[in-house]
Amino acid sequence: MISLQGKVAVVTGGASGIGAATVKMMIDLGAQVVIADVDEESSAALEKALGHTGNIAACRTDILIEDDIRGMIDFAVDRFGGLDILHNNAGIPRTIAPDAEVTGLTVEMWNKTIAGHVTSAMLGCKYAIPKMIARGGGAIVNTSSSSALAATVDLVAYGVAKSGLHALTREVAATYGRDNIRCNAVVPGAVMTERGRKTLPPDIFQLFATETPLPRLAEPEDIASVAVFLASDAAGMVTGQALTVDGGMMTKLPYWLPKMRASRGTAFDESTYGYEAPD
Ligand SMILES: NC(=O)c1ccc[n+]([C@@H]2O[C@H](COP(=O)([O-])OP(=O)(O)OC[C@H]3O[C@@H](n4cnc5c(N)ncnc54)[C@H](O)[C@@H]3O)[C@@H](O)[C@H]2O)c1
Numbered sequence: 001m002i003s004l005q006g007k008v009a010v011v012t013g014g015a016s017g018i019g020a021a022t023v024k025m026m027i028d029l030g031a032q033v034v035i036a037d038v039d040e041e042s043s044a045a046l047e048k049a050l051g052h053t054g055n056i057a058a059c060r061t062d063i064l065i066e067d068d069i070r071g072m073i074d075f076a077v078d079r080f081g082g083l084d085i086l087h088n089n090a091g092i093p094r095t096i097a098p099d100a101e102v103t104g105l106t107v108e109m110w111n112k113t114i115a116g117h118v119t120s121a122m123l124g125c126k127y128a129i130p131k132m133i134a135r136g137g138g139a140i141v142n143t144s145s146s147s148a149l150a151a152t153v154d155l156v157a158y159g160v161a162k163s164g165l166h167a168l169t170r171e172v173a174a175t176y177g178r179d180n181i182r183c184n185a186v187v188p189g190a191v192m193t194e195r196g197r198k199t200l201p202p203d204i205f206q207l208f209a210t211e212t213p214l215p216r217l218a219e220p221e222d223i224a225s226v227a228v229f230l231a232s233d234a235a236g237m238v239t240g241q242a243l244t245v246d247g248g249m250m251t252k253l254p255y256w257l258p259k260m261r262a263s264r265g266t267a268f269d270e271s272t273y274g275y276e277a278p279d
Contacts, residue, residue, distance in 0.1 A: 002029060002228065002229060002232045002234045003029055003030055003232070003233075004026055004029040004030050004031035004085070004228070004231070004232055005029070005030035005031075006030070007026075007030070007031045007032070007084040007085055007231075008031065008032045008033075008034075008076055008077075008080040008081065008082050008083050008084050008085070009026050009031045009032070009033045009034070009076075009083075009084065009085035009086070009087065009231065010033075010034045010036050010059075010072055010073065010076045010083065010085070010086050010087065010124075010128070011023050011026070011033060011034070011035060011036065011087040011089055012036045012037070012061065012063055012072070012087065012088055012089050012090035012120070012124065013036075013037055013063075013089045013090025013091060013143075014033070014034075014035035014036060014037050014043070014046070014087075014089070014090075015035055015037035015039045015042035015043040015045075015046055015058075016037075016039065016042050016193070016194065016195065017191070017193035017194065017195060017196075017220050018089060018143060018188065018191060018193065018220045018223045018224060018227075019035075019037070019087070019089045019090065019143075020035075020042075020046055020220070021219075021220035021221045021223070021224035022087055022089065022223075022224040022227050022228060023035055023046060023050075023056070024046075024050065024224075025221070025224045025225065025228045026085075026228060026231075027050050027053055027055055027056060029228065029232075030055075031055065031085070032055040032056070032079075032080040033055060033056050033057075034056075034057050034058070034059050034072060034075060034076045034079065034080070035047060035056065035057070035058045035059070036059050036061035036063075036072040036075075036090070037058070037060070037061060037090065038060065038061065038062045038063075038090075040058070040060050043058035043060070044058060046058070057075070057079050057080075059071070059072045059075040059076070063090045063092070063116065063120035063123075063124075064092065064112075064115055064116060064120065066123055069120065069123040069124055069127055070123075070127045073086075073124075073127040073128050073131055074127075076131075077131055082131065082134070082135045083128055083131040083132055083135065083138065084132065084135060084137075084138045084139065085138060085139050085140075085141070085231045086124055086125070086128040086132075086138070086139075086140045086141070087140075087141045087142075087143070087227055087231065088120065088121035088124045088125070088140065088141070088142045088143065088165075089141075089142075089143040089227070090116075090120065091116060091117055091143065091145075092112070092113070092115075092116030092117070096112065096116070097109060097112035097113040097115075097116050097157070099113055099154065099155045099156065099157045099158050100154055100156070101153060101154050101156060102156050105156060105157060109157060110157045113157035113158055113160075113161050114157060114160070114161050114164070116161075117158060117161035117162060117164075117165065118161040118162075118164040118165050118168060121142050121165055121168055122168055124140075125140060125168070125172050125183070128140065129172070129176055129179075129181060132179070132181050133176075133179045133181070136180060137179060137180025137181055137182075138180075138181050138182075139181070139182045139183075139184075139230065139231045139232070139235075140169075140172060140181065140182070140183040140184075141183075141184055141185070141186055141227045141230045141231050142165050142168065142169050142183070142184070142185040142186070143185070143186055143188065143223070143227070144162045144165045144166060144169075144185040144186065144187045144188075144242060145158070145159075145162040145187065145188060146187060146188065146189045146190075146244065146246050146249065146250050147159040147162050148162035148163040148165065148166055148187065148242070149187065149244065149250050150250060165185060166185055166242050168183075169183050169184060169185045169240060169241075169242060170183075170240045173239040173240030173241075174240060177239060182230075182235070182236075182238065182239040183239060183240065184230040184235070184238060184239060184240070184241045184242070184243065185241070185242040185243070186223055186226050186227045186230060186242075186243055186245060187242050187243060187244040187245065187246070188218060188223045188245050188246060189208075189212070189218060189244070189245070189246025189247060189249040189250065190208040190212075190217055190218065190246070190249070191217075191218045191219070191220060191222070191223055192217050192218065192219055192220075193220050205217075208249070211249055211252065212246070212247040212248060212249045213247060213248035213249070213251070213252055214247035214248055216247070217247065218245060218246065218247055222245055223245050226243055226245050230243065
């Protein structure tokens with residue numbers, strides 16, 4: 001049984017998508033949770049929806065601003081008396097930090113993406129760790145992406161930032177383990193968040209659907225449950241790890257599979273895989 005009874009958590013980007021699912025799950029498991037998000041309207045709506053528990057508070061936070069990150073940690077300590085869990089989850093949208101293939105990148109685009117996806121997590125750790133040490137330990141969970149595991153071609157800064165998050169995860173785990181602080185990353189593939197459903201082009205959706213071994217795509221709750229596990233005492237001996245939650249997408253070699261099947265004389269089932277086997 002996973003319990004977060006008595007734990008205080010901060011979830012960045014907690015107002016929607018994966019973050020909101022994590023906030024709800026943490027509250028259900030007994031934690032006191034701070035929603036740290038730039039979107040005040042969605043934060044207030046979630047705070048209101050879960051307000052009857054008395055265990056939730058929103059703190060307007062822009063993770064691109066160091067003072068805001070320091071402020072969200074101080075807010076959690078002031079409001080709930082300490083800090084046990086930090087979920088560095090917020091990711092800035094491509095409208096704020098456009099990305100490109102490497103020949104099309106500007107330094108400004110690069111810097112914004114790095115700032116939004118990895119500098120922010122480093123700063124979260126910087127301000128959370130002393131508070132966790134004061135409490136006798138804690139757990140940090142960083143939301144990465146399968147873009148850290150394989151190239152996505154026109155998301156070079158994002159891929160580099162999320163890969164950097166894995167290095168940050170290992171560094172924090174190795175440095176603060178003796179302070180009883182664990183640090184892990186959850187690594188989603190494609191997730192059907194509300195925003196994702198609205199913005200994902202149908203052909204890309206179809207591609208994900210055909211290439212994912214499990215017969216459905218991930219919902220925010222699928223990522224949240226793993227983030228919550230990593231944050232909980234149930235993962236008490238897990239640290240420095242990056243746990244992929246992608247329905248098996250990254251474990252499959254999409255172009256090799258049809259050839260291997262063909263070489264074994266197994267018919268290639270187009271209805272399952274959605275494209276023709278290459279010659
Ligand atoms: N959805 C996916 O398919 C997917 C896949 C892999 C990784 N991820 C990662 O998961 C994390 C969460 O993404 P999501 O899909 O739930 O997105 P989302 O857009 O549904 O939610 C992101 C939240 O972050 C908040 N946010 C944006 N900029 C912020 C800022 N500057 N300061 C504070 N909060 C800010 C938004 O207001 C929003 O509430 C991100 O780190 C993203 O890179 C998502």
